Amino acid sequence: xxxxxxxxxxxxxxxxxxxxxxxxxxxxxxxxxxxxxxxxxxxxxxxxxxxxxxxxxxxxxxxxxxxxxxxxxxxxxxxxxxxxxxxxxxxxxxxxxxxxxxxxxxxxxxxxxxxxxxxxxxxxxxxxxxxxxxxxxxxxxxxxxxxxxxxxxxxxxxxxxxxxxxxxxxxxxxxxxxxxxxxxxxxxxxxxxxxxxxxxxxxxxxxxxxxxxxxxxxxxxxxxxxxxxxxxxxxxxxxxxxxxxxxxxxxxxxxxxxxxxxxxxxxxxxxxxxxxxxxxxxxxxxxxxxxxxxxxxxxxxxxxxxxxxxxxxxxxxxxxxxxxxxxxxxxxxxxxxxxxxxxxxxxxxxxxxxxxxxxxxxxxxxxxxxxxxxxxxxxxxxxxxxxxxxxxxxxxxxxxxxxxxxxxxxxxxxxxxxxxxxxxxxxxxxxxxxxxxxxxxxxxxxxxxxxxxxxxxxxxxxxxxxxxxxxxxxxxxxxxxxxxxxxxxxxxxxxxxxxxxxxxxxxxxxxxxx
Numbered sequence: 372x373x374x375x376x377x378x379x380x381x382x383x384x385x386x387x388x389x390x391x392x393x394x395x396x397x398x399x400x401x402x403x404x405x406x407x408x409x410x411x412x413x414x415x416x417x418x419x420x421x422x423x424x425x426x427x428x429x430x431x432x433x434x435x436x437x438x439x440x441x442x443x444x445x446x447x448x449x450x451x452x453x454x455x456x457x458x459x460x461x462x463x464x465x466x467x468x469x470x471x472x473x474x475x476x477x478x479x480x481x482x483x484x485x486x487x488x489x490x491x492x493x494x495x496x497x498x499x500x501x502x503x504x505x506x507x508x509x510x511x512x513x514x515x516x517x518x519x520x521x522x523x524x525x526x527x528x529x530x531x532x533x534x535x536x537x538x539x540x541x542x543x544x545x546x547x548x549x550x551x552x553x554x555x556x557x558x559x560x561x562x563x564x565x566x567x568x569x570x571x572x573x574x575x576x577x578x579x580x581x582x583x584x585x586x587x588x589x590x591x592x593x594x595x596x597x598x599x600x601x602x603x604x605x606x607x608x609x610x611x612x613x614x615x616x617x618x619x620x621x622x623x624x625x626x627x628x629x630x631x632x633x634x635x636x637x638x639x640x641x642x643x644x645x646x647x648x649x650x651x652x653x654x655x656x657x658x659x660x661x662x663x664x665x666x667x668x669x670x671x672x673x674x675x676x677x678x679x680x681x682x683x684x685x686x687x688x689x690x691x692x693x694x695x696x697x698x699x700x701x702x703x704x705x706x707x708x709x710x711x712x713x714x715x716x717x718x719x720x721x722x723x724x725x726x727x728x729x730x731x732x733x734x735x736x737x738x739x740x741x742x743x744x745x746x747x748x749x750x751x752x753x754x755x756x757x758x759x760x761x762x763x764x765x766x767x768x769x770x771x772x773x774x775x776x777x778x779x780x781x782x783x784x785x786x787x788x789x790x791x792x793x794x795x796x797x798x799x800x801x802x803x804x805x806x807x808x809x810x811x812x813x814x815x816x817x818x819x820x821x822x823x824x825x826x827x828x829x830x831x832x833x834x835x836x837x838x839x840x841x842x843x844x845x846x847x848x849x850x851x852x853x854x855x856x857x858x859x860x861x862x863x864x865x866x867x868x869x870x871x872x873x874x875x876x877x878x879x880x881x882x883x884x885x
Contacts, residue, residue: 372441384451387436388444397426416473424465432457459552461544464492479514483507483533491540495547495572505535513589527589527596532582539577542610546625547572566620574627580605594644604634605667614676630669632687636662652741659734664688679719688729691722695814703782703793705805707812716808724813730756735825744834749827754864758819761860765810767802769794777859819863821856842884850876 372385403420437451438444447453469487486504512518513528549570554563585600609630612623639659646653664686672678681687693716694708710721733754740747761775768778768791781791792809795802809815830846851873856863862872 383438383441383443385436386438386441386444387434388447388450389434389456390432390447392431393428394430395426395428397424399424412477414475416475417471419470421469422465422467424463426463427461429460430457431455462492463544465540466490477514479511481507481509481511483509485535489538489540489576491576493540493542493544493546494575498547498572498575501538501576501578503536503538505533507531507533507535524590525588526592527587529587530585531587532584534582535580537579537581539579539610542625547574569619569621569624571624571626574610574625575608577606577610577627578608580607594647596640596642598638598640600638602634602636602638606632606634629671631667632664633667634662634664636660650743652739654739656737657734659732661732662729664729679722682725685725686727686729689725689727690816692724692726692816693722693808693812694724695809695812697814698782698787698789698792700782700786700788703785703787703789704802705792705809705812707808718811722811726757726813726816728757730754744832746830746832747828750825751822752825753820753822755820756818756863757816758858758860758863758865759815760817760819760858762815763810765806767792767795767797767806769796775859817859819856819858819860821854821858821863823851823855823864824853826850827852840885844882844884845880846882847879848877850874852877 372381372383375381375385400423401420403418405419406415406417408415433447433453433455435447435450435453438449440449443449467487467489469485471483471485473484474482484504484506486502488500488502490500492499509529509531511529513525518525518528546568547570548568550567551564552567554565556563581602581604583600583602585598588597589595590597607630608627609632610625611628613626613628614623615621637660641655641657643655644652645655666681666683666685666687669675669677669681669683672681672683679691682689694710696706696708698704699706707716707721709716710723713720733752733756735750735752737748737750761777766774766778768774768781778791780789782789782793792802792805793799797803826848828846828848830844833843833845835842852875854863854872864873
């Protein structure tokens with residue numbers, strides 16, 4: 372009760388205690404059988420096994436309020452009123468059979484076969500088990516005589532490719548059952564029940580098909596290592612909560628989405644040992660990723676609740692936006708393109724401008740320097756992208772709230788050509804509606820590319836003669852120290868405006884090893 376203003380004179384009878392008790396237990400057993408055999412140049416490595424796993428948990432949330440003294444808060448029996456807010460138990464079981472066979476010919480040609488059968492208690496009868504597998508091949512061409520003779524500077528060379536399928540059951544427990552819970556309301560001296568979810572035993576494992584091909588190269592005794600990889604993944608039967616009309620009494624139902632999403636990309640990595648001396652070393656790591664996604668198919672999209680969010684053939688990271696025409700010099704109100712020319716602006720018909728929020732590319736640059744007992748590491752992260760700026764927060768000048776300083780440049784009189792509309796206290800309905808549209812327009816999207824000093828670390832290993840019985844390291848670390856960007860908003864890293872920027876953390880420490 373001491374959290375309240377003392378002027379209210381609220382005593383311990385207004386004190387309350389909420390208790391949350393959770394218990395979790397799990398076990399896993401994975402017996403395996405392996406077999407290896409060499410046949411001249413052929414080496415065979417086989418593995419077979421199974422997995423048994425169980426996770427069990429329970430949760431009890433209770434409250435007690437109204438105490439004769441705050442000294443009795445730890446004793447629920449002293450409360451004038453107690454109750455249980457939540458009490459539940461969950462059980463998850465998983466079982467799988469798997470096998471892997473690896474063939475290696477002369478250390479140069481590799482074939483890898485895997486297969487597995489997985490079962491999960493999170494699916495209904497007939498849907499609990501699914502089969503997955505993969506095939507991988509590789510060629511270490513640097514071991515070929517003609518490569519060694521013609522390219523002596525090439526110390527490592529590998530071509531590899533793989534194709535396989537995998538599944539996903541991470542949806543939570545009992546999603547297929549029509550479960551009930553306590554309503555918390557009494558009827559005829561009995562606590563009633565209410566439905567928690569609808570029955571749907573027809574959904575099963577989410578399936579992902581993955582293909583990858585890569586080239587790995589090493590030069591000058593692996594002082595330069597380069598990898599280029601390309602991938603194409605297709606995801607289908609996604610496990611999602613599909614929205615339902617409110618009249619059903621539920622907001623969604625768990626099911627497999629009849630859509631196919633494709634993710635493709637290129638990934639490049641480069642590692643160089645720039646200097647390697649007895650007392651000084653310098654190593655650099657660089658990576659670059661170019662990723663794209665596309666909605667391949669979605670049967671019945673036009674008749675679904677997703678029709679205003681997705682377009683077949685377009686990325687799933689798109690947003691449909693209004694096209695802003697700026698501020699009307701006469702009225703001082705935002706204007707937008709009336710796409711269907713019906714004389715009014717609506718979310719369903721006039722949001723036709725498409726912006727893709729998938730980063731065009733992203734990566735990082737890491738360097739490590741060591742000099743005697745000193746070590747310096749730092750990582751720069753970079754992203755090329757667009758994002759919602761501060762305008763997406765539905766800001767408008769004229770209220771008693773802090774606003775971005777850009778809104779100072781707002782329309783004030785007839786004939787003004789300002790980027791932001793007139794001041795309003797919130798009573799101008801037309802201006803407020805225009806503010807909502809503006810937050811969902813292309814004007815609320817801008818370049819959000821950035822370069823960030825993500826991590827930097829400096830450490831020093833004290834000489835061993837100083838501490839003969841132990842090793843001591845002193846370190847100074849910093850995260851999110853610097854950010855270079857032209858983005859106008861809280862932080863360019865988040866996909867929605869309004870979140871705080873990542874914390875800048877600076878820490879120092881001592882590490883002792885005995």
